[in-house]
Amino acid sequence: MVVGPESGEANLAAAKKVRPEWVLQVTGRISPRPEGTVNAKLPTGGIELACEQLVVFSEAETPVFQPGAVELPGEEVRLAHRWLDLRRQAMQDNLMLRHRMVKLMRDHFDEAGFIEVETPMLGRSTPEGARDFLVPSRLDHGSFFALPQSPQLYKQLLMMAGFDRYVQVAKCFRDEDLRADRQPEFTQLDVEMSFVEADDVMGVIDSLVQKTAREVLGLEIPLPLPRLSWDEAMERFGHDAPDQRFGLEITDCTDIAADSEFRVFRGAVEAGGRVRGIRVAEAASRFSRKDLDTLTQMAVDAGAKGLVWLKVEEGSSLAGPVAKNLTGGIDARLIERLGGTAGDLLLLVADSFEVSCKALHTLRKHLGATLELYDPKTLHCSWVVDFPMFAHDAETGGWAAMHHPFTAPRPQDIPLLESDPAACRAVAYDLVINGSEAGGGTIRIHDSGVQQKVFELIGLSPEVAREQFGFLLDALASGAPPHGGIALGIDRWVMLFARLDNIRDVIAFPKTQRASDLLTGAPGEVDAKQLEELGIRVVTPPAAVAPGGTAPSP
């Protein structure tokens, strides 16, 4: 935009006053820039607008930070002045991407005959799962609504009602501690279908993944997406959402370890544990003693008693603090099993299966990132299927549903409900993108006998089940079609497709790690009158916070 003497004195005077972030209307003629004034670096660098009339719609106070600045302000400042932060091109791009992806999802399901149905935000608290956000009832003191953790029960009821293809962009709420990829309120693409099996649900998502990757990233993803069982995921990667952008797969060496004299190995095997390891190719010389101590500490932090590290040397021999214990050909067998060649680094963990999974997963993730074993631009999508039906509940000592209590066991595993619940596998499937759980679903139980048995196993008495889920049980007994579905974490999808590592950057108005909103000040105190109407008395009133942000000493 050019304002010169030819624009007239008034416009020129007005233009001189203009400051950053002012809102203007400029009327004039667009023409190619004169010779020598073209700027190829700007998208509009070839043209200019000769100002004929300048109108100042709105002046702007000096902003706390400049949205166009090179230096990004700290997140605290960005959140407190979110409207400025959202002016930044990167944030505009992120929200535009989100819009496009959500539209793709809606169109995809609309074309497949799904209808979007809204479900209540004010529902009933149900046991298990995450902590609920509660909303007190004014008309019934002492009673509370719960915000939905997901529309799970409602969407199943819609199946009983005959809407055999349901979808919803649904807000969900879970009052748990936050992470970089977790917000207390988040958005799911919630899906449920009748007369389907797991393949049908995964198929619908497969084509959505392919379509989205193609339209948004220009990536061609072959279908069907690879699937691996939960058991295989834990064996090969030590995690139920493995990052498969790189190798470093886990190899079991328990049988070799059992033959060794090395007490660490023998002890783990005799205690019913496992000895497993990963081979880091050509890494022996890249890791100093200090680096290896760091890896060891990571393994210890993950619950392991230690980490056995070994450097493969010429002639099938091993070097390392415990190498001398691996006599009698154990060293050669380990090298062969792990596929080691001279210069490789071998990392072994001897512990229970669970601990070895956790430790090796932690190491694998760390090494993959620090050794740059993958192109950060790749998008690896896959399914993990056949999750265990039950997990040990640390609190009760009994069984707990790994997903929710309406998850169907695999038909062939139904006898295991009686004989061996631990071995019972569910018709459950998680979508994994770049080592992140991007969605998950199950086929639901539609047989009341099986449902009864599952409730029993997780310690839910018929009375309590009726009390909590009576409406669902009644609905199931009223002619329920076989059904199942899935929920995709939209925030996380957008984050992954935008190649970001922070979910807040794809949410217009996110919350901090302590679930507060720095923009509005939520949550905040309310009037005594409001509390009185709700029949609520605050037992521990919040300490008054001084303007300096300091709480008074107790």
Place this chain on the structure above:
RNA sequence: GGGGGUGUAGCUCAGUUGGUUAGAGCGCCAGCCUGUCACGUUGGAGGCCGCGGGUUCGAGUCCCGUCACCCUCGCCA
């Protein structure tokens, strides 16, 4: 609840073994320049060093506590 990191000018940061008046870049204000766009140039203003306490002759710096933000474990069917 546990572990780790950060907190100094409006913003991004530097600040030595504790030692005079706490600095830089950007922004802001005033002037000059007036077609190259992160303009240039001259000058200026701007600091509860997150908050509270302690040690010390002396604290941005050391100690204790506390608050906020970030990462993480637990947690998130």
